[in-house]
Amino acid sequence: xxxxxxxxxxxxxxxxxxFTEKAYLDYSMYVILDRALPQLADGLKPVQRRIIYAMSELxxxxxxxxxxxxxxxxxxxxxxxxxxxxxxxxxxxxxxxxFSYRYPIVDGQGNWGSTDDPKSxxxxxxxxxxxxxxxxxxxxxxxxxxxDWVPNFDxxxxxxxLLPARLPNVLLNGASGxxxxxxTDIPPHNLREIVxxxxxxxxxxxxxxxxxxxxxxxxxxxxxxxxxxxxAELRAIYETGNGTFRARALYEAGDGEVIITTLPxxxxxxxxxxxxxxxxxxxxxxxxENIRDESDHEEPVRIVLELKSNKVDVAxxxxxxxATTDLERTYRVNLNMIALDGRPRVMGLKDILVEWLSYxxxxxxRRLEYRLAKVxxxxxxxxxxxxxxxxxxxxxxxxxxxxEPKPVLIKRFKISELQAEAILETKLRQLAKxxxxxxxxxxxxxxxxxxxxxxxxxxxxxxxxxxxxxLVQDAEKHGDKRRTKLVEREAAKAIDETDLVVxxxxxxxxxxxxxxxxAKGHEIDPIGLSYRAGDGFQAAARGKNTQQxxxxxxxxxxxxxxxxxxxxxxxxxxxxxxxxDPPDGANFVSVLMGESExxxxxxxxxxxxxxxxxxxxxxxxxxxxxxxxxxxxxxxxPAALVSNVPGAVIAVVATAEGADGRLLxxxxxxxxxxxxxxxxxxxxxxxxxxxxxxxxxxxxxxxPPNAKLKVICGERSMTLxxxxxxxxxxxxxxxxxxxxxxxxxxxxxxVDLPRS
Numbered sequence: 101x102x103x104x105x106x107x108x109x110x111x112x113x114x115x116x117x118x119f120t121e122k123a124y125l126d127y128s129m130y131v132i133l134d135r136a137l138p139q140l141a142d143g144l145k146p147v148q149r150r151i152i153y154a155m156s157e158l159x160x161x162x163x164x165x166x167x168x169x170x171x172x173x174x175x176x177x178x179x180x181x182x183x184x185x186x187x188x189x190x191x192x193x194x195x196x197x198x199f200s201y202r203y204p205i206v207d208g209q210g211n212w213g214s215t216d217d218p219k220s221x222x223x224x225x226x227x228x229x230x231x232x233x234x235x236x237x238x239x240x241x242x243x244x245x246x247x248d249w250v251p252n253f254d255x256x257x258x259x260x261x262l263l264p265a266r267l268p269n270v271l272l273n274g275a276s277g278x279x280x281x282x283x284t285d286i287p288p289h290n291l292r293e294i295v296x297x298x299x300x301x302x303x304x305x306x307x308x309x310x311x312x313x314x315x316x317x318x319x320x321x322x323x324x325x326x327x328x329x330x331x332a333e334l335r336a337i338y339e340t341g342n343g344t345f346r347a348r349a350l351y352e353a354g355d356g357e358v359i360i361t362t363l364p365x366x367x368x369x370x371x372x373x374x375x376x377x378x379x380x381x382x383x384x385x386x387x388x389e390n391i392r393d394e395s396d397h398e399e400p401v402r403i404v405l406e407l408k409s410n411k412v413d414v415a416x417x418x419x420x421x422x423a424t425t426d427l428e429r430t431y432r433v434n435l436n437m438i439a440l441d442g443r444p445r446v447m448g449l450k451d452i453l454v455e456w457l458s459y460x461x462x463x464x465x466r467r468l469e470y471r472l473a474k475v476x477x478x479x480x481x482x483x484x485x486x487x488x489x490x491x492x493x494x495x496x497x498x499x500x501x502x503x504e505p506k507p508v509l510i511k512r513f514k515i516s517e518l519q520a521e522a523i524l525e526t527k528l529r530q531l532a533k534x535x536x537x538x539x540x541x542x543x544x545x546x547x548x549x550x551x552x553x554x555x556x557x558x559x560x561x562x563x564x565x566x567x568x569x570x571l572v573q574d575a576e577k578h579g580d581k582r583r584t585k586l587v588e589r590e591a592a593k594a595i596d597e598t599d600l601v602v603x604x605x606x607x608x609x610x611x612x613x614x615x616x617x618x619a620k621g622h623e624i625d626p627i628g629l630s631y632r633a634g635d636g637f638q639a640a641a642r643g644k645n646t647q648q649x650x651x652x653x654x655x656x657x658x659x660x661x662x663x664x665x666x667x668x669x670x671x672x673x674x675x676x677x678x679x680x681d682p683p684d685g686a687n688f689v690s691v692l693m694g695e696s697e698x699x700x701x702x703x704x705x706x707x708x709x710x711x712x713x714x715x716x717x718x719x720x721x722x723x724x725x726x727x728x729x730x731x732x733x734x735x736x737x738p739a740a741l742v743s744n745v746p747g748a749v750i751a752v753v754a755t756a757e758g759a760d761g762r763l764l765x766x767x768x769x770x771x772x773x774x775x776x777x778x779x780x781x782x783x784x785x786x787x788x789x790x791x792x793x794x795x796x797x798x799x800x801x802x803x804p805p806n807a808k809l810k811v812i813c814g815e816r817s818m819t820l821x822x823x824x825x826x827x828x829x830x831x832x833x834x835x836x837x838x839x840x841x842x843x844x845x846x847x848x849x850x851v852d853l854p855r856s
Contacts, residue, residue, distance in 0.1 A: 143270030245470030422592030484519025617673030643693030656728030710779030756795035761844030764836025
């Protein structure tokens with residue numbers, strides 16, 4: 101079968117690189133200009149502008165009745181915005197939420213979401229909506245020739261390219277969006293403050309940013325709160341158009357309670373409760389008994405923290421919560437918008453206001469020119485009508501006698517076609533004598549208006565005065581007081597966990613299987629505790645619950661956990677491997693507690709070891725910290741606390757095949773202090789036995805003067821007095837002396853301290 105030849109005649113061929121590059125750039129510009137970034141002129145994105153315009157065309161003004169939101173969304177996507185209905189409705193909901201928009205544009209009935217879950221709004225078939233009074237500032241001058249009109253997506257009707265905003269909505273309600281390669285984050289501001297800044301620029305175009313910031317000190321969120329960023333940082337933001345600032349919640353301290361009354365912008369009360377409750381469960385907030393939500397319609401935010409005592413330092417507690425929850429939040433500012441030249445640009449506060457004022461001047465100019473054209477057209481018609489009244493008999497004769505009266509009227513009275521048409525459309529009832537007086541009166545009024553408009557258009561001062569008066573009028577009608585306080589404070593810092601816990605003595609117990617728990621007090625008998633089947637006591641350490649418990653594994657790595665974070669000894673604890681990540685095959689041999697300056701002896705079963713400060717054993721991550729080098733097949737043995745009493749000695753015991761157990765006692769000062777490593781030889785194990793691992797160091801202990809040493813061998817033990825230790829004294833790295841026959845398989849050493 102012969103394959104047909106492909107014919108590319110008439111088909112444009114382009115390199116894939118060129119095609120994809122152009123397609124991506126086209127898509128990028130579409131996202132930037134027609135989706136993500138707001139226009140400086142009216143502060144709206146295309147979908148928002150189309151929703152507002154469609155609602156105005158449906159007659160949904162502030163004084164009208166609500167209509168189903170589905171009706172509005174249907175008009176928007178059917179006539180102007182051929183995209184998803186859910187995205188369009190979500191944009192509409194956003195403009196109706198009082199906690200999202202500083203000056204909401206849409207007035208909704210039904211479930212329009214809440215601060216806890218802004219996207220919990222009902223479906224559009226259930227809700228009803230109309231425009232708010234604030235929308236008048238965007239739409240009032242729309243039909244007065246103020247903006248350009250462009251065809252909609254299918255060319256069947258026109259839509260406004262911009263709305264003739266009477267206020268700088270881009271700063272009042274702000275915006276956020278992510279485009280391709282750029283984003284925008286414009287916080288909302290107070291209307292009266294922004295208008296005051298506009299008036300200042302109108303009066304003094306050379307006003308400095310410093311003077312403007314006296315009028316516009318910071319953003320103003322619809323939910324209130326407190327901005328704590330310094331004025332210097334805020335000034336840098338308004339100067340460059342970029343930066344960050346911090347805001348936090350407001351609270352009141354009551355009788356054993358803390359009541360949170362205001363949350364930062366876009367922070368969910370439910371999330372705050374979850375964050376605080378999580379800390380309470382983790383015992384990181386021991387001074388807080390409970391958290392509950394008492395919010396209702398009268399008090400939209402009322403979150404109550406129940407304190408365990410009236411003596412709790414509320415300021416310290418709230419500083420901790422500000423640092424660890426969303427009660428304090430950082431907001432990004434990126435004043436990126438589409439400027440009047442159609443290009444995206446990041447601008448400072450003064451640049452934005454200056455450019456918007458130029459747009460407002462242009463809008464007012466177009467409005468006046470449009471009205472002037474209407475006035476002149478009406479005066480032209482009135483001039484023709486007056487001619488007709490002055491020559492009424494002749495006009496009637498021509499209309500009765502002529503088949504085509506219009507050209508005859510034009511030629512006879514030297515009037516225009518429009519004037520002739522107006523004369524012919526005049527009703528008989530308007531031929532009364534009084535109509536002539538009305539025409540002359542209307543002419544006088546319109547002539548006065550024409551002269552006023554022309555005078556305003558020719559005078560920049562009058563134009564500024566008109567703009568100024570309109571701004572003041574709108575500020576009085578739609579403005580309100582600042583909701584967000586501005587108090588310069590340092591960023592909150594979390595309290596150290598140990599500062600949140602009441603200091604108590606505890607005993608940390610480690611089992612042979614690696615399970616850990618902590619019991620209050622030092623009187624507990626760790627060996628007598630209940631253990632899981634097949635498990636038993638391995639080690640215990642006594643200290644404070646605010647201290648770190650350090651665990652040593654057989655590979656010489658250490659792991660540290662706060663003692664108070666460990667499970668209670670009421671149960672059998674939990675596996676330590678759930679909190680740390682030891683190497684495969686490693687097991688935990690010891691637990692250590694104490695002060696950071698305490699010293700401990702670490703040793704391996706190969707006979708090497710060193711003294712290390714306790715603070716060197718702290719590990720910052722789950723993987724632990726390598727401290728003791730144990731060598732191939734070597735293992736760490738339980739550590740021993742070093743006594744700082746002069747004359748203290750170290751006792752080490754080694755066992756070998758054939759029950760050859762030896763004990764060596766030597767001064768502590770002979771052992772070097774290191775941060776990590778293998779250390780020095782503590783006990784001399786012959787090379788042959790060491791390589792075959794036929795002799796191993798099994799225990800190490802440190803004794804102050806006059807202490808007794810207990811040598812444990814299985815279930816038997818013997819106690820050596822301070823004087824009896826002389827038989828085993830020697831120098832570090834020697835072999836020591838043989839233990840009595842029944843104790844040559846010793847497994848552990850214990851110290852019996854002298855009575856003070």
